[in-house]
Amino acid sequence: MSFLASFITSFATRFRMLLDGLVAPFQVAPAILTASGDGLKAKAATALKDPRVQRISLRLMRAFLPNLVLSKPLITAYPNTGTAIVTRYQDVVEVLDRNADFEVVYEPKMRAITGGENFFLGMQDTALYERDVANLRLAMRRDDVAAIVEPAARRLAEQLVAKQTNRIDVPKDLSQLVPTAIVTDYFGIAGAKNDDLIDWATMMFWYLFIDLAGDSTIASKALDAAASCRSAIDAAIASRKAEGVARDDVLGRCLVLQKANQPGMDDLGIRNYLIGLVIGAIPTISKASVQALDQLLDRPQALESAQAAARAGDDALLAAHVFEAFRFNPVNPVIYRRAACDATIASGSLRARKIPKGTMVLASNLSAMFDPLRMEAPESFRVDRPWGEYMLWGYGMHTCFGAHINRAVVPAILKPLLAKPGLRRAAGSAGRIDAGGTPFPQHFSVEWN
Template identity: 60%
Template sequence: MIVINFIVAVWVRILMVLDGLLALPRLLWMILTTKGPKGKGFGGKVGAALGNPKGQRLIFTFLRAFIPNLSLKAQLVKAYQNTGTVIVGRMADVQEVIARNEDFEVVYEPKMRKITGGANFFLGMQDTALYVRDTSNMRLAMRRDDVATLVQPPAAKQAAAIVAGLPGRIDVPQDLTLQVPTSMVQDYFGIDVGSRQNLIDGATRMFWYLFIDLAGDPAVEAEALRYAAICREAIAGSIDARKGHLKDDVISRCLALQTSGTPGMDDVGIRDNMIGLLIGAIPTLSKASILALDQILDRPDVLAQAQAAARSGDEAAVGQILFEGLRFNPLNPVIYRRSALDTVIAANTLRACRIRKGQMVMAGNFSGMFDPTALESPNSFRAGRPWQDYILWGVGMHVCFGDYINRAVIPAMLTPLLARQNLRRAKGADGQINSGGTPFPQHWVLEYD
């Protein structure tokens, strides 16, 4: 058995090197054949190719084989202070970076404080007493068993009604994948800002500012903080409205904790926690759903499997197919942390990498999910992989707080649509994902019989 395992390990690494060698000419061909923005020349074609998940996979394929941990003096991230950049590509090393919370810190705190107007939110905290307090409180208010009673059934019912009410043509984000999470925020979280569009736009702009704007764009910050002020006031109003009129929602449960004297559950603490939950709910659920469905539509055999599962009402099977699709174009291709000290990752291996204090470490979860040393046949589309093969919403201490909600709501939203006959992209520009100048899909039209 030892000999067989050794031979398999060597063979996997040989194939990884061969794939890495082929990746560069494939990437060059992709760049040459990509239609870039007008007037941008070759640089525009390069940018377009690198913005495509297939192009990103080719880069990661090369790096995994030859430079699995790449340390640069260049400061690729401008929004946070740092001394350079490290790009990490192997699954084991990605997981190491994310697991070493004290050594590789989250950096969001300054922006979190601007969003709340004062305090940090637990996604921007290290492993402190405040982090434990706030996450524990919110786990009591946002219970895991709510998914089966208060989250998935309303999402499935609303999605089915939306699809049934449309005459064979749907703008997926506007009609479906933004609407269902917004209803969840209103009904389950208990947040009311008076306007569904303000909820959608506010969550989108704040998420963009906190997690995606690595360039430090002042215009992105200004819009995010404008919506933050609106949402703070509206959530405070929602809290006041619940007092004396408790319901079975997250804000009411927070108020029940407040009544019992639970630390951290004063009105401002509840408000700050709720604004954090709002930010993570609407745009991410919508985008993840669309990216996954887009991958499935590219694969007719997979689409047929997904539709068969949807028509039989098997949401679990639909989910397995969707999450495998999302592996091919995840919501975030890297998870970034900043090194708190001079250290080493992948110690005692040939790929060991020294990291300087202050360097921004880009842990390539997209790359890790295609690492042949960690996954079986990573380039094949295989629904039903072990969940540990996926890093779709982070792992460990800072995994998405609603990861179990994501796993239920995404298939609940898309099952009624997948059950339709002859599901297809609309012709022309309407059938292509349009982000409307944001990092999130705003329009994408599909048709069905």
């Protein structure tokens, strides 16, 4: 009987997926036609910036074109010979697990950022990768999250919200400032202005991971930002050495390891580690906080439940609400890799496809988190999902190094806001995310009673 029930459930799920795929074009078309832009192509580009339109479009692909291979390159920032778009959960995981077949491509840009050396996010699975990851784990310990990082983030978030009367511009007055404090107080990069750190990190992240067209203006600004950031980190290292006082932060621990002659912990190596942490911390945490809050505000029942958890001090339940909301609009909808050889994915299935060497593979983590063949009731807002089903900060070997910090800090940032009575968007455009011409939220105002 259990076999029959499983068969019926599986058949119903697949049938529903096909129906959703058939309906998707009729749902996307009105969004494109009513979008701003001069011409259909411009309108489509505008519409596809909406995470809801992205999710609907991905239903069509999951149902009928789950592994689409094109001979045309869509990404021009890195050398490649074509494009593959992968949308099913199982296949996305396969791409991100097969590191030898599908390689990261960030190395040239990462070397430009550091001024010569690679950072491990741009490395393949090598001995150097293992050394650098191990070094940074010695300096940036897992138990620091609960003991140091989360309590400090929570206190600062409470102070920043308390300074406001009944309205706050979330990025400028809260979500950018908390991770910047992590950079200065926990990483140990003191001396630079907050606004400078935010601007540098934003430009470097944009250049490394988001600028897929190879925009020369973005590259120029990012490399200027990188040079300034390198100088600030060099100054912080020199200042700490001149003090001669040991501090228990990431920089201080790196210097202790340097005295012990740990390979990779010379001044240049420490600078490379720290610049990688700066890039990953500020834009990621701020964007995640804003987009999770934005999605909660679109769902009155989920918002009410999240606020009840915040007021009751149920941090686990609050976090479940925050990250389920974030699932609907993660930092990036795709994770990209390049085929290092001819490779076949989904072997043995009807959707098996050969990926030619040199093809850029867009593994859609957004689509994977809405795949009904893996996620139960994917379109529903659920706070009981297993954490392992989420792909919020990548997957596999190159999952964001600070994922554990992100998981603790994002709910801590939002908790004092969600505890406010009558929390709502500010009126008009102020209550909608304004990226200010960047890929990151620059303004987004909310109010409370």
